[in-house]
Amino acid sequence: MGVGRQAVAGGSVPIEDHGIIGDLRTVALVGNEGTIDWLCYPHFDSPSVFAALLDPQKGGHWRIHPKPDGVLRKQFYWPDTNVLVTRFYTADGVGELIDFMPMNKRGEKETREVLRRVRVVRGEMAFEMECLPAFNYARDEHKTHLISGGAAFESPKLQLTLASSLPLRRVERGVAASFVLHENQSAVFTLREGMRLSCEDLVHSHESAEALFRDTVEYWRHWLSGCQYTGRWRETVQRSALALKLMTFSPTGAIVAAPTCSLPESPGGTRNWDYRYCWLRDAAFTVYAFIRIGFRKEAAAFMQWVEARCAEQGDGPLPLMFSLDGSPVPEEVELSHLIGYGGARPVRIGNAAADQLQLDIYGELMDSVYLSNKYAAPISFDFWRHLRRLVDWVCEHWNEPDEGIWEVRGGRRHFVYSKLMCWVAVDRAIRLADKRSFPADRPRWLAVRDTIFESIMANGWSEERGSFIQAYGKDTLDAANLLMPLVFFLSPVDPRMLSTLDHMRRPPSKGGLTSDGLVFRYDVEATLDGIPGSEGTFNLCSFWLVEAMTRANQARPDLLEEARLTFERMLGYANHVGLYAEQTGMSGESLGNFPQALTHLSLISAAYNLDRTLGRKD
Numbered sequence: 001m002g003v004g005r006q007a008v009a010g011g012s013v014p015i016e017d018h019g020i021i022g023d024l025r026t027v028a029l030v031g032n033e034g035t036i037d038w039l040c041y042p043h044f045d046s047p048s049v050f051a052a053l054l055d056p057q058k059g060g061h062w063r064i065h066p067k068p069d070g071v072l073r074k075q076f077y078w079p080d081t082n083v084l085v086t087r088f089y090t091a092d093g094v095g096e097l098i099d100f101m102p103m104n105k106r107g108e109k110e111t112r113e114v115l116r117r118v119r120v121v122r123g124e125m126a127f128e129m130e131c132l133p134a135f136n137y138a139r140d141e142h143k144t145h146l147i148s149g150g151a152a153f154e155s156p157k158l159q160l161t162l163a164s165s166l167p168l169r170r171v172e173r174g175v176a177a178s179f180v181l182h183e184n185q186s187a188v189f190t191l192r193e194g195m196r197l198s199c200e201d202l203v204h205s206h207e208s209a210e211a212l213f214r215d216t217v218e219y220w221r222h223w224l225s226g227c228q229y230t231g232r233w234r235e236t237v238q239r240s241a242l243a244l245k246l247m248t249f250s251p252t253g254a255i256v257a258a259p260t261c262s263l264p265e266s267p268g269g270t271r272n273w274d275y276r277y278c279w280l281r282d283a284a285f286t287v288y289a290f291i292r293i294g295f296r297k298e299a300a301a302f303m304q305w306v307e308a309r310c311a312e313q314g315d316g317p318l319p320l321m322f323s324l325d326g327s328p329v330p331e332e333v334e335l336s337h338l339i340g341y342g343g344a345r346p347v348r349i350g351n352a353a354a355d356q357l358q359l360d361i362y363g364e365l366m367d368s369v370y371l372s373n374k375y376a377a378p379i380s381f382d383f384w385r386h387l388r389r390l391v392d393w394v395c396e397h398w399n400e401p402d403e404g405i406w407e408v409r410g411g412r413r414h415f416v417y418s419k420l421m422c423w424v425a426v427d428r429a430i431r432l433a434d435k436r437s438f439p440a441d442r443p444r445w446l447a448v449r450d451t452i453f454e455s456i457m458a459n460g461w462s463e464e465r466g467s468f469i470q471a472y473g474k475d476t477l478d479a480a481n482l483l484m485p486l487v488f489f490l491s492p493v494d495p496r497m498l499s500t501l502d503h504m505r506r507p508p509s510k511g512g513l514t515s516d517g518l519v520f521r522y523d524v525e526a527t528l529d530g531i532p533g534s535e536g537t538f539n540l541c542s543f544w545l546v547e548a549m550t551r552a553n554q555a556r557p558d559l560l561e562e563a564r565l566t567f568e569r570m571l572g573y574a575n576h577v578g579l580y581a582e583q584t585g586m587s588g589e590s591l592g593n594f595p596q597a598l599t600h601l602s603l604i605s606a607a608y609n610l611d612r613t614l615g616r617k618d
Contacts, residue, residue: 008267008342011056013037015263015341016575016590019075019084020243023101023112024250027259029053029594032075032576034086034097035063041158042112042193044249044256045276045324047136049160054262054347055338060134060173064097064118064189066090067126067178077577081220082242083213084577093123093183102212103219112193117209119186127181129189131162132174137335137349144174149200151175159195163202164188228294229604231611236571239578240600241293244286247597249324253301255283256324258582258593262335264344265583265592269533272344274351275593277329279321280306280361281405282597284368289601292608296376303372303379306365310386317393318365320358321351329354356403357412362394363421366428367487373432384438391429392441395448398422399455404471405480406521410530414472416460417480423452424487453489467500476526477504477512479519479541482548492551501548501559517566518573518584519545536583536591542570543602550610560613567610570603 008014013031018038020027026046029038037052037059051059065071065088072089078098088095098117118127135142135155142155150163153174162168166187168175179187188204196202204212223245229237247256261274283302290298309318309326321329332352340347369387373379379387398419401412405421426449433440459472460481470478481500485492504519506512513520518537522529546567553560573584580599582592 010339010341010343012053012341014589015053015581015594016579018575018579018594019077019086019099019577020246020259020579020595021082021084021099021101021114022246022259023103024246024248025112026101027246028099028101028114029260030075030084030086030099032073032086033063034065034073034088035061036099036114037061038260039114040259040276041160043324044247044259045330047157048138049133049135049158051134051137051338053260054335054341055138058134058138058338060132060138062116062131062133062191064116064127064129066095067128068092075576077239077242078217080224080238080242081217082246083216083220088125090123090125093125094121095119095125095127095181096121098213100213100216103216114191115204115209115212116189117186117204117213118181118189120181120183122183124180124182127179127187128176129164129166129179130171130174130176131189131191132171133160134173138338139335144170146170146175147196148198149203152195152199154195159193161192161194161196161199161202163190163192163199163204165203165205226294229292229608229611231607232614233571233607233611236574236578237293237604237607240603241290241295243579243595243600244289244597244604245295245298247286247595248298248301249278250301252324252326253298253303253305254278254322254324254326255286255302255597257282257598258596260593261349262344262347263341263581263591263593265535266344266533267585267589267591268343269535270344270346271531271533271535272340272346272348273353273593274332274349275596277321277323277351277354278305280318281320281358281364284361284364286597286601287368288371289604291371291375293604299368299372299376303369303376303383306369307380307383307386310383310390313386315389315393317357317397318361318390319354320356320361321354353403353407353409356407357400358404358407359394359398359400359402359418360405360415360421362390363424363428363487366391366425366432370428370432373436378436379432381438384432384436387429387432388438388440391425391445394422394425395444398426398448398452406529408527408529408531410528413474414459415478415480416456416468416471417478417483419452419456419460420481420484420487420489423449423456423489426452456489461496465503467503468496470522470527474527476523479504479513479521479538479544482541482544485551486544486547492548493555497548498552498555501552504545513541514545517545517569518542536585538583539570539573539580539596539599540582540602542566542584543599543606546570546606547602547609550606550613553613563610564614567606
């Protein structure tokens with residue numbers, strides 16, 4: 001039973017002290033004190049309604065908490081679901097707050113709402129509720145109307161209704177309520193879109209809230225029953241799968257990189273980005289993870305979304321990221337009126353990286369298409385025609401410099417990982433064409449694939465350092481090169497790969513990238529990525545290291561035990577409900593947007609392959 005860390009500078013609840021709830025259209029972050037301090041509505045990439053995570057004073061929040069100070073708290077998920085429970089322990093009793101967004105198991109017309117049910121399990125407890133929205137990232141003023149059955153919040157672009165059987169009182173920027181519950185008593189609050197003169201018909205009784213709770217529990221358990229992973233880390237893998245599912249946008253099949261924006265990669269730093277969009281790279285990796293553990297419908301839905309994007313694009317290259325409906329990502333804007341998480345400024349929405357050239361996206365895309373065609377559903381000929389055009393484009397442009405997987409803002413370079421994934425794009429296209437007997441310019445593709453391979457081996461390998469390097473002529477390490485054996489570019493026991501692995505496993509003080517199993521993606525000072533400040537270890541790269549060591553065990557049996565220990569160490573950095581942000585800081589704190597799809601999908605892949613390898617050994 002823990003009470004979490006102390007609030008960070010400025011009063012924000014620490015990133016890692018949150019669980020998430022969602023309805024496959026948006027996600028809310030719920031702190032372990034009972035506060036929703038992040039919610040964009042109605043969609044992931046809509047403007048925020050609650051953003052106390054980025055500014056506790058101005059951002060807006062929805063808090064339900066016991067009145068006494070010094071309450072002990074415990075937060076956990078209802079087993080096998082995305083229903084979040086926050087429990088409060090006091091000398092007078094035990095209270096329980098259950099948060100979820102209802103999911104209708106019957107396929108009937110959906111009613112979207114955020115439902116919060118608070119009840120007392122033992123004794124009695126006094127509670128305070130306050131709902132203080134701050135529309136459009138706290139940029140739009142709103143009017144608060146007390147109505148029968150609750151309150152209505154009216155802003156120029158969005159109206160919300162808060163329904164409750166309890167009497168509400170008007171306070172600055174919203175409403176509040178004070179109430180006492182005795183054993184087995186409960187109170188229900190729901191937030192829905194729309195403006196009403198009365199919301200008495202929206203007020204849930206204990207029985208109707210219980211029915212929605214049971215429906216939602218059944219929905220998540222039924223979905224999770226499709227998970228085919230039954231290995232050593234079953235609960236951990238299933239929690240990651242549930243988190244990834246929450247980051248899918250069901251109306252289109254798009255998958256967001258993370259449901260938050262501008263959470264910093266270093267305490268108080270400037271590396272603050274908006275991840276509420278669909279990166280082709282991140283989504284393609286997510287498809288791989290879904291397929292690996294049996295969720296083929298999600299893979300098929302994303303493939304349909306990708307096919308539509310390819311059809312729209314014409315002859316040019318694909319953008320590397322999209323809004324959830326397939327439209328361009330909004331222009332990057334700084335919100336100077338918000339203080340930022342822990343004082344980390346600027347707060348950014350939109351993403352300027354959308355205009356970058358990142359050649360690696362074609363490899364990740366083609367690999368996911370190849371796997372989806374094999375394990376989910378065969379692709380159509382029309383889709384193949386679009387993909388064939390993209391592969392021809394890669395054959396023309398693979399040798400250009402780009403900004404790479406890490407989206408550097410210090411100028412384009414010949415990143416080794418970008419070349420590697422161009423090789424993957426052409427290789428998977430050849431394999432897919434042969435598997436399906438699709439027409440293709442095979443002689444050209446084979447020649448380009450071999451040319452890329454030779455280029456990487458000649459220019460991406462440093463004899464002096466004894467490892468693959470970050471970019472041609474840039475003699476520094478890059479954790480992205482850990483994917484070489486994972487995408488079958490090199491054997492995991494190739495001497496060059498083993499040497500690179502040894503170099504990366506060294507601590508930064510000795511020229512490596514690893515600190516007690518946690519991996520930095522690159523040396524920030526040596527890379528000159530065009531962004532000031534430092535950052536934490538990159539959770540994705542830590543799980544990549546686990547998988548690379550796992551695959552190298554045939555030549556180096558010692559690495560298998562190290563892979564397992566490293567994996568177990570990483571599991572210890574998950575938060576109290578099994579979620580990860582993008583990075584881990586020097587004090588073990590979460591950094592970057594939360595939860596991060598890349599982290600959870602790489603955990604799934606590492607767990608799957610490590611468990612399979614250990615099973616063979618056992």
